[in-house]
Amino acid sequence: MDEIRSGRAFPGLLEEMTVEEVRAFGPEVVVLPLGSTEPHGPHLPMGTDTYQVTRLCRLAVEQANRQGARVLLYPTLPITNNANFRAFPFSLRIGIRTLMAVIVDIVTQCKDDGVNKVVIVNGHGGNPATIQAALREISGMDDMPFVCLTSGIAPEGFVSPIEHPSDHGGESETSRMMWIRPDLVRKDKLANNPVGRLRVEALANAYFVRPWHRYVPVSAGGETRASSAEKGKAIVQAHADGLANLLLDMSQAPYDENFPYV
Numbered sequence: 001m002d003e004i005r006s007g008r009a010f011p012g013l014l015e016e017m018t019v020e021e022v023r024a025f026g027p028e029v030v031v032l033p034l035g036s037t038e039p040h041g042p043h044l045p046m047g048t049d050t051y052q053v054t055r056l057c058r059l060a061v062e063q064a065n066r067q068g069a070r071v072l073l074y075p076t077l078p079i080t081n082n083a084n085f086r087a088f089p090f091s092l093r094i095g096i097r098t099l100m101a102v103i104v105d106i107v108t109q110c111k112d113d114g115v116n117k118v119v120i121v122n123g124h125g126g127n128p129a130t131i132q133a134a135l136r137e138i139s140g141m142d143d144m145p146f147v148c149l150t151s152g153i154a155p156e157g158f159v160s161p162i163e164h165p166s167d168h169g170g171e172s173e174t175s176r177m178m179w180i181r182p183d184l185v186r187k188d189k190l191a192n193n194p195v196g197r198l199r200v201e202a203l204a205n206a207y208f209v210r211p212w213h214r215y216v217p218v219s220a221g222g223e224t225r226a227s228s229a230e231k232g233k234a235i236v237q238a239h240a241d242g243l244a245n246l247l248l249d250m251s252q253a254p255y256d257e258n259f260p261y262v
């Protein structure tokens with residue numbers, strides 16, 4: 001299915017390690033990936049976000065650990081926030097407050113297990129506000145690990161090869177899936193999918209939660225026919241490189257009460 005190797009060849013992949021191996025590994029950093037299970041148009045699978053964030057994290061953690069980091073990769077959460085996706089069937093979701101509670105619980109256990117640095121890697125656009133609220137809540141609790149949120153970090157100067165930007169199920173996501181799971185991309189369904197236009201143009205500069213069935217009526221928006229596995233590989237690998245650098249630095253930085261400051 002992919003080039004991910006076994007836990008022994010890839011230390012840090014929790015699902016493939018034994019309890020003795022995890023104890024001996026002595027993780028410095030935990031990576032918690034958040035995916036989603038939701039429609040991605042006629043051409044991409046419901047698990048698109050989960051496949052993407054899992055591959056991103058595996059590449060980054062493997063690279064960081066090969067360079068000497070001790071990063072433990074948790075399994076990807078496949079069901080997160082999708083309140084604004086309700087008009088589509090099987091857009092799997094847990095509540096906003098539930099996801100906050102899940103994050104607080106998982107981070108609390110990291111502390112119990114002796115890990116003081118947690119990196120949440122988010123692969124789903126419906127989640128950041130909730131994750132940020134959970135981080136704010138954690139910051140007000142005693143004796144909690146340091147937690148940060150990222151969705152992958154492109155190195156400085158990286159120029160995206162994407163010609164038709166889209167918020168959902170467009171050229172970027174299609175390209176990434178063409179590289180990660182080409183067997184799941186319905187190439188005969190690639191099209192220029194409609195995107196809703198605002199009645200009040202100034203709302204483009206205001207925050208609101210988009211009713212997804214109005215914004216992307218076929219559950220994916222934008223031109224996808226210029227997608228390619230090469231573009232997808234370039235994007236995922238660039239973001240994995242930047243994430244690997246963050247993880248290596250986080251792993252090697254000593255932890256005390258001043259963290260992340262000197």
Ligand SMILES: [Zn+2]
Pocket residue numbers: 040048049124168169173
């Ligand atoms: Zn997606």
